[in-house]
Amino acid sequence: MSIDLQTVKKIASLSRISVTDAEAEAMVPELNNILGWVEQLGEVDVTGVQPMTAVIPNHQRLRDDVVTDGNVRDKVLANAPQAEHGFFAVPKVIE
Amino acid sequence: MTELTDLTVAEIRDGFRAGDFSAREVAEGFNANVAAAKALNAFIVETPEKALEAADAADRAKAAGEALGALAGVPIGMKDLFCTQGVQTTAASHMLEGFVPTYESTVSGKLWAAGAGMLGKLNLDQFAMGSSNETSYYGNVISPWRRNDGGNAALAPGGSSGGSSSAISARLCPAATGTDTxxxxxxxxxFTGISGIKPTYGRCSRWGIVAFASSLDQAGPMARTVRDNAILLEVMSGFDPKDSTSLDLPVPQWEANLSSDLKGKTVGIPKEYRPDGLNAEISAMWDRGIEWLKDAGANVVEVSLPHTKYALPTYYIIAPAEASSNLARYDGVRYGQRDLPDGAGLQDMYAATRAAGFGPEVKRRIMIGTYVLSAGFYDAYYTQAQKVRALIARDFELAFEKCDLLLTPTAPSASFALGEKQADPLAMYLNDVFTVPASLAGLPAMAVPGGLDAAGLPIGLQIIGKALDEQTVLNASLAIEERAGFSARPDKWW
Amino acid sequence: MTESTYRIQGATGEWEVVIGLEVHAQVTSNAKLFSGAATAFGAEPNTQVSLVDAAMPGMLPVPNRECIRQAVRTGMAIDAQINKWSRFDRKNYFYADLPQGYQISQLYHPIVGEGQIAITLDEKNPETSTKVIGVERIHVEQDAGKLMHDQHPTSSYVDLNRSGVALMEIVSKPDMRSPAEAGAYLSKLRTILRYVGSCDGNMDQGSMRADVNVSVRKPGEPFGTRTETKNVNSVRFVMAVVEHEASRQVDVLEAGGKVVQETRLYDPDRNETRSMRSKEDAHDYRYFPDPDLLPLELDDAFLEDCRQSLPELPDAKRARYEGDLGLSAYNAATLTADADTARWFEALLAEAARIQKKGESDVAKASANWLLSELYGALNRLGKSLEESPVSAGEGAELLALVADGTISGTIAKQVFEIMLETGDKPGRIVEEKGLKQTSDTGAIEAAVAKVLADNADKVEQYRGGKEALFGFFVGQTMKAMQGKANPQVVNELVKKALG
Known part of the structure; x- marks a missing residue:
């Protein structure tokens, strides 16, 4: 599979990374090069192989239902580019 | 008299306890070295006051006859991927410039609790994505090593933990944290003639470490000796209920059980790691390593890891896929940079913020990851990669039926000049050809220096062990360390 | 089982509507799904937020056992397959209420598989109006935060208090065929969740929201293109959405257009649905297993604990009320429609049986009638819920016992109940203090009857002349003379006797 300029732009948009036309054009061969290389995986026979789920055998532990956190608004907002009245602020969203 | 900054972690620890010197003297010595080494660009933030504060606390505790932590009196460097409370944490990105965590990562917290002091936050490849430290927003780290050809080409310290490797080999710190994906x-x-171990996935908590690829990221120590690595790893490891993938197991006494006697151990030599065209000096070093391990009493057998050639492509699907999602949180809303063009809406702000905040390699990987997860491609790329990953892990399991550890080269070459591989991402990715398979299988693996190549640059060997068997990895590395007698150090030019 | 006959009459003939609901139900838990922050409703903005919920760098999720347990219990309550092996996946998209840039959900391996819910459209005729709606799956996922748009002219504000609260997404099959079925399904689901205790069902506070999938087709044809109307938060609105969306689609199709598969919003003020500004890329969520979490493996002991902790469920309870207690289908349905009502009724029943030393089935009808007519009537008047009832189940049982053993008549009981509501006094004490005990003293009653007949000699004549309807008049006058305290049966007998 090889990707074109339009696909690169679509991926950039999905990734929320704005790219200029020139940047996108430069990325086309670059990404194709990498993707072409990883596509060699397609030749591996994986019949009957389950995808890896846990790299080291381990069980998902579950927490007790106890409130142990929160009430740290100052910490939560400490690094916010724009915080007002205890909220994070973002450009107005029209829904 | 030996400079205090030439001492190993064990020597500092023991000398401080014996009263040979104060912790403050040690901290001051390293602070001075750090301050004098700006040319290496190893640190993003220097924190001499933190180092002194911990040293003074250690000195006071000692004077009061209080119990001393395992690292009392030892200053270290902290890779700037670990969130440190009150100290800027950037992951070497513009995105997180100015980000001051209100929390401390589990691993760094354990180190401070053991008495270690922080010399500063070490430079790295941006979001740990890179093998040469050239992707840092704060400028590339320069290796203290130079070729013996009389030229002064600036060399790569390796990556992503290049600030750590450079600082240790230049005696700016006796040890540092690293992370290994x-x-x-x-x-x-x-690349810098030091040792470093990536423990079994799950030994060190990932809580508070800026995530790159969750199923691969693992913290570990870097230092000049195997013993020092064992000392640090004991402190850094341990179950953390805040990390679902953390292993709920006791931490072995790796230092106390160090032994370079390998009688009864079988070393596997994976034949797939010797491809046609393998650098002759790397190949020769590997042969020397085999002899050293035989000398230490080990049997050596050839083993096969048939899916080795697929490890890198597998990695370059899984790691970017996870990264594309892990890095989605950098959106300019809650922390870090925000780029808000005039009249921009929310989604425009995201795109502008992320375009400005991420470097080219990070963007490249996010885009690859986004693509391989996108509708219609998920199974062909991601699911296939996770299946191949299972096969790679099975290769190791089968090999370990015949041996206790594996010996391989660490990297396909010695350090290269900065800029040499930057233009070709793929060439850069190939640097990890020998290290990636153990990462995919979650296995403990250690790099240990073996000697210098003809250009006078360090080259090393890698020991890969069974899951949870860090002890054998450390012991075999110690056997190599003793026999290699690696004592070269870069001439100070900075 | 029943077939819906609901049809929309279009210009080109009849249309059938096909409905599926995706219900988001907030799991009842103290702490969030993956963090230790509290879930309580109505806190100050961003106070119930941990660093995990705010997706600070390096923060990691650890699942809350209770949330998993509640999802499993809910699955068991709808006879669903429980998957002992499930996984959390990441659903990736960018929005200001989604700090991680992904929602942790379950796409590929949900915790609960197929189940079913029986709905009844006419509670008076359950046999002919019950239908089984299939449930496709239940999965557990994180809620998002909240965006506020009206606080600032150029900014929206983000509150992450809800971010990371556990939700169950309960996905029905497209088995509903009318607004009434959709409404009944949502009501029944709410009833079950409240019985199980896995969700408080509080739709005003957003504890339950439904995404309503609607399509139309000519009967017998394949499914049409559906639209999804998001976040509908009441049974009434769900029914309205189905009605409006279905007729809108019929209009579109009959005008020669095509229904666009899209997300829509319901505007309750205008009672219409409208297309949401379509979110770019909204359909490429790039789901993949969350690498910060391991597969969720449930052992038999965990499942057994879930099963053991399930209460009697509404269908079983209703059958028991009808079968064992002999209640009418309608009363049984009404009393079991809500867990709190059933709990109140059962307390009343137990107390009434105990005081009267009878079996529960012997006192069930009187108890049910009193609760549904007297108590409900009074609560309606007072604008109070059953939980706020000024009269306790024990006091109600005492009142019923006084009627049952003949101490007071039903008429007096109504008076006593009014006094109970007003004063909070016990019924026994009221009867005692106000002298309301009914009398069976034949002498006093005979005297009263004699006086009534004497005072109304003309009417006695008419009665004897054949106007037998006047009998009730004499009884009434006697009761009045006795201030209502005469035993009505005795009065009847004595009036009859006196009139010869």
Missing amino acids: GGSIRQPAA
């Missing part, structure tokens, strides 16, 4: 501890260690 596909070789980010081992390859820089090899």
